[in-house]
Amino acid sequence: MKSFLTNIKDHFGSGKYEGDQYGGAQGHNGNGLPTGLPNNFMFATGIECSYPTIDNGKTRRDLLAECDHYNRYKEDLALVKEMGLKVLRYGLPYYKIQLGPNKYDWEFADAAMAEIQRLGITPILDLLHFGVPDFIGNFQNPELPVHFAAYCEAVAKRYPWVRFYTPINEIYVTAKLSAKDGIWNEQLKTDKSFVTALKHLVAASIMGTQQIANHRPDCIIVQSESAEFTHELRAEHTYEVQIWNKLRFASLDLLYARHPEGEVLNYLYDNGMTRREYDWFMAGEPPGYQIMGNDYYGRNEKIMLPDGTIQTSMDVMGWYNITHEYYLRYRKPVMHTETNVLDANEAPAWLWKQWVNILRMRKEGVPVLGFNWYSLIDQIDWDKGLARKEGTVNPCGLFDLDRKPRPVADAYKMLLQEYGQITIVPHGELFEITEAPATLKVEI
Template identity: 70%
Template sequence: MAAESFLKYVDKKYGHEAYDGDQYGGAGGKDGSGLPQNNPGNFMFATGIECSYPTIDKGKTRRDLLKECHHYDRWEEDLGLVKEMGLKVLRYGLPYYAIHIAENKFDWTFADKVMNEMKRLEITPILDLMHFGVPDWIGNFQNAELPIHFANYAAAVAKRYPWVKYYTPVNEIYVTAKMSAKEGVWNEQLKSDRAFVTALKNVTAASILATHQIAAHRPDCVIVQSESAEYIHEAYLQKSPEIVIANKIRFLALDLLYANHPDADIYMYLMDNGMTRKEYEWFMAGEPPGYQVTGNDYYGRNEKIRLKNGETMIAPDVWGWYLITKEYYNRYKKPVMHTETNVFNKEEAPSWLWKQWLNILRMREDGTPVLGFTWYSLIDQVDWDIGLSKKVGTINECGLFNMNRKPNPVAGAYKMLLEEFGQITIVPYGEMLEITDRPASLKVEV
């Protein structure tokens, strides 16, 4: 004779229709779909406004992508497009070179307008304070006074906009130093290891001191470091010292930033090229304040294959964002974010978007905390196919929207992604960390 089922008594007390499984035993179930909301535990889906402003032609020409992409004239429309996409987070760079007009003197005319509108629209900025350039009066990244001047600027920004919590003090420190002082393309346009090390230590120190100033005004600040996730693969047996060093140097900015001792050969490289023991010890004394996030920017062109004959070719997705970022996570053990990606072919962009997203899902399955994803940028860019080295005016069709503010195919793909995944939490069960009077909702593990 079969044993009585407990459901007989459950049904008798509660009624079959009113009770299904654990309805009264926990949070109401939800799958995490729907456009993003402002819940603090939710994954951050973002885009960005391209805002690079290095100088070229030995300082005579300023490349200002906010101007060249018409953002100064159409900023209200651009912020409206962010809202239209259903996005809540925006990587946004104020034009440092134009705001900090002299020591302790600032022009907030444009910044106040756009920041006030962002606040009104409830868009959360990840505020980028330096993006590949400095004011003319500072000169370039060889200036040892840069860290002090930049820290003053960061303090002024944090004081003026106290509602801002997320910051990228310096965008891509490594790329800034490499393009300006090792490859001779921007700003000081030098081509030496010594100039590179000088730029790297000045810019990293600027980021550290700026973070201290931000934290003084906003102790709970979240610092999203944005670094280029790069790798050169050697397709031959005998590894070259040059490439071995190059693949280690890509970590240098974050090593100095996070007080992580680099390998002995990189330490000797620093000492051979102008870093003093005292400077090194200053960097290694400890990490800067704030909640630190390691943001990795990954473009297919970031990976290259070097052949025996010296030829180098672009090789997208040999490792991809997942494997390269895993190196950074294993090295620094900090939450990660996919802070930039795009392709220059608008027809290929939707496929690239989904590939990056699947990399993120794989990273989450490993238990690595991934805070967010960014399609960079909102609007098509100009001359990034040649690294802004010349003012040609070629439009790079990599934005969610074109220069006329009409959607590219990737906008539809991103909207579909947002509608499916937009309310997932950063980590499974992340909603239990929220203190709220809203009804509880337990989201599935994605």
């Protein structure tokens, strides 16, 4: 008896069957530079734009200025296109734009946004990155949500073509470094000031998102939050370490209306959150399509030794394990929204390790929608958390401050060439991103 293969060969030929190129054995494997199609995985970079104050408010750290982006923004944006990237996390300098209630200066923002639009780059617009305008003061100001909501509305009206937003970058980190660690802005070191900053920031994000959605109902909100964890190597754990391992979820719990553990809720109540405020947060999550972005640097993950010494653990759990924990908690689509290392020679290996983490997450069926090497160009003084203005160059960019490529730029180009046309989720061609507003709010 003849094999069925013989009959197939007699009728259809030796293997390159007509029609098989449309998603069969002869279909496209996803390599090639990103096309920018709606179902493309979002490969991105970002331009570091932090602007907290230090020295009790006397010194403003503006990384856009310190890295010369204001003068070289066209050159920087051209580098994004040269890399073959279609997506850019981009932070407008909030403190320079909203000068007071109903008073704005759009000069730089208009120029930069026009160039982004001209180049066909999709911005994820970052609206508050570690600092506020002088007239607001700091994150202890209860008027922040109202002023920030007005700013978000003004941005959405001025740039109606923008769909992707990060209203407030790293809410937890912003509140902790400003109001508990005493490094930025109000430079306070109490639990009450931390909770005050936290609730003002989350409320500002919610109200800002509402204003964006009012003008762009199909907005996509990429909430960028730090993936934190401290391993305590002590036979008997301490309250301080364990509570902060729980408090790392507090910003997203309030933002996404998820009831936190009783210990965390008691902490919030003990440090100034009222029942009325808590009920307001739990009323429901913000509008728009929500993506949970997790930023992961090896230095986010720490080890506390038995003698109390804290050291960077660099990838014990890694982005995959920490983010998977966040995913199981919130069940939101995921993006790897920031990563780098401060050693240029180690950066290519770090890039590949992060990509392995993403592939592993995708294989388990978690919708990982994008990846961002942060940032496009080198940064200044992040080795000390911007706490002191010393001008130390951190060689973590795809390009140095002379705009010359670092080894990680070549590695990223190789990654893009190999994977640049994969879809947001496997078989994502089936699910084009709709332009319809997000309206369905269910947990089933």
